[in-house]
Amino acid sequence: MGWKAAEKLIRHWKVLRGDNVMIIRGKDKGETGVIKRVVRSQNRVIVEGKNLVKKHIKQGQGHEGGIFTVEAPIHASNVQVIDPVTGKPYKVGTKYLEDGSKVRVSRGIGASGSIIPRPEILKIRTTPRPSVAGPKDTPMELVYEKTYDAKTGKGMPEL
Secondary structure (H helix, E strand, O other): OOHHHOOOOOOOOOOOOOEEEOOOOOOOOOEEEEEEEEEEEOOOOEEEOEEEEEEEEOOOOOOOEEEEEEEOOOEHHEEEOOOOOOOOOOEEEEOOOOOOOEEEEEEOOOOOOEOOOOHHHHHOOOOOOOOOOOOOOOHHOOOOOOOOOOOOOOOOOOO
16 A cells, blocks of 8 residues: 555544445445444444345355455445434534543534434453463563562662
8 A cells, every 4th residue: 555545544533333324325225234344544434234246256175266246345435324312314513421431422503413322342351361371471470570660769879
């Protein structure tokens, strides 16, 4: 990817995996679905069961060849998150609550301004955390060892 293409990447994503969205452009315009995958390197999303195309796959070891129907990616600007109260597509903004937590809200003309919850699927890890320490992991007794005392300044390097 060149530097020109990298300039156009979306920095702050409004749509997340598991969001209920409506397609606003293309052949499936007006249909709703759930985001299955987000391809951030191309600014695209894959919506479950939408934007279906025929794909020719060559036969190889361990799989059959043939013509399959697969979901093609859609540009992120062609989908909008559905407001949970009104059921219509709106833009997504962020807001801070009184307790300091950051939430997503629907915004635009006619939007209810209601909170759009983060999808539950994001809390599930795809790869489990390792439970056994590996050879390059720091031992826990060294992690908890106190090496600096703020009151006395002990442990500060000599400059």
